[in-house]
Amino acid sequence: MRAASQQMDLVFGALADPTRRAILARLADGEATVNELVAPFELSQPTISKHLKVLEGAGLVSRGRNAQFRPVRLNAKPLAEASRWIGDYRRFWDESLDQLEAYVKDLQAKGEPS
Amino acid sequence: MRAASQQMDLVFGALADPTRRAILARLADGEATVNELVAPFELSQPTISKHLKVLEGAGLVSRGRNAQFRPVRLNAKPLAEASRWIGDYRRFWDESLDQLEAYVKDLQAKGEPS
DNA sequence: CATCTATATTGCTAAATAGAGATATATCAA
DNA sequence: TTGATATATCTCTATTTAGCAATATAGATG
Incomplete structure (x- = not known):
């Protein structure tokens, strides 16, 4: 099995090109x-x-076979991993620093929130 | 101002390298x-x-100055954009295929174009 | 079969990238 | 001032990448 990190290299590398992102966007509407x-x-x-x-x-698309056509369809599963990776940094952007500090203090004071 | 798409090229391109991801992970613990x-x-x-x-x-890190040191700190804001982009595909992975099919049928019933 | 269509593969070029070592620059410290 | 430390920059090499035109292959259809 491919190391998770290598898989991320491939996924983020694939997403780094605007043509490829446009292709994925198109495939979101169907194969x-x-x-x-x-x-x-x-x-x-x-x-x-x-x-x-x-x-x-x-792993972002897979191919089928239909006569001389090789239909392409989206396979979004690898995006879940990528999303999880980025999600680890969410706390650094979705609150201002002051709010983050307040939040952390609140956590420490009260315990586990939602 | 840089086109949003170009910014995404840079962000995803930066994330495509394991050394750079490791650097960001380290910076999550502080500059x-x-x-x-x-x-x-x-x-x-x-x-x-x-x-x-x-x-x-x-735009993922910024630099300071402290004597001969140039401390590096995380700037996670561009990750918010990347996360939003990926998030548009969430419905393709966080629901079972049956639920996805139901979703598509629902869209079609409501007249949403494919 | 002959040909048309859809797609893949090959071979090429130009540009970008990751890495190194050598060296320059900036600041501190003695 | 001299030297030490931190970091940047320069120059080079090897590899990867995006792109093209030309060609090969696979399947449909006349």
Whole structure:
């Protein structure tokens, strides 16, 4: 099994490209053929196929078979891991520092809240 | 102002490297000097400095000044954006397939385009 | 079979990246 | 001032990446 950290490298690396994020956004509306994914971009078909390979390597899409089509569908599971990783930093952004300090003091004073 | 999409390229690109993720994890415990960040790795100081530049370019860390030290501290705000982006896909992983299908059917019943 | 369509693969180039060692700069301390 | 420490910058190399055009393959259809 691939180390979790390597998997994160692949997932975040895949998300680092705007074309690939746009492909995922498109796939959120349902599966698509490669040509359907090529259409909105001014990029060649081989280039999109390469992006799809990166997404597939990260586990973010999977491919089917339907005659000469290889429909692409979203597989969001790896995003759950990525979300969890980022979530560990939530306390650093969703409260101002003062509020965070107050919150921590409140925790210490009262015990476990929601 | 930098386009939001470019900012995401930088943030996800920064997170795609395990050394940089480890640096952020370390900074969650408080600010650190460059040498303190070098110590846990078998990487040279210039290499860590380069990673810090990438993190700074993504807005994920900021630098202070204290004598000859340039303390590095976490700036998690850009992670909020990244989290929001990923969050748009939450419904694809935090519900069972049956529930997802029900959700899609519900959308279709309400006339939401696919 | 011949051909058309969908997609993958190959081979290339240019640019970006991670890493190193050497050296420069800035500040402190004696 | 001299030297020590912290960090940045320069220059180089190897690897990876995004992109393209050309070509190969797989399946449908005339």
